[in-house]
Amino acid sequence: xxxxxxxxxxxxxxxxxxxxxxxxxxxxxxxxxxxxxxxxxxxxxxxxxxxxxxxxxxxxxxxxxxxxxxxxxxxxxxxxxxxxxxxxxx
Numbered sequence: 488x489x490x491x492x493x494x495x496x497x498x499x500x501x502x503x504x505x506x507x508x509x510x511x512x513x514x515x516x517x518x519x520x521x522x523x524x525x526x527x528x529x530x531x532x533x534x535x536x537x538x539x540x541x542x543x544x545x546x547x548x549x550x551x552x553x554x555x556x557x558x559x560x561x562x563x564x565x566x567x568x569x570x571x572x573x574x575x576x577x
Contacts, residue, residue, distance in 0.1 A: 488552060488554055489558045490551070490552050491553065491561070494520055494522075494546045494548050494549075495549060497545050503549065510561060512551060516549070516551075518547070518548045519547060519548075521544065521546065
């Protein structure tokens with residue numbers, strides 16, 4: 488068995504979920520995650536009357552536990568560079 492974890496943008500969650508479903512992975516766990524990155528614009532900014540902290544980066548942590556046979560199905564998808572770019576993994 489293998490455990491695979493990925494941190495993705497919240498805006499890409501539905502797309503990642505549908506891509507996993509296409510290759511036969513129907514169950515995985517996910518959590519809200521947050522982090523701090525090297526954002527160019529730092530501090531608080533307002534948009535339509537709401538103040539946002541630009542240092543906080545919302546993400547989703549996906550955790551998948553697979554049997555070895557399913558890892559073989561997932562490996563080509565993880566190595567697919569255009570898919571990685573579409574999902575925001577690179």
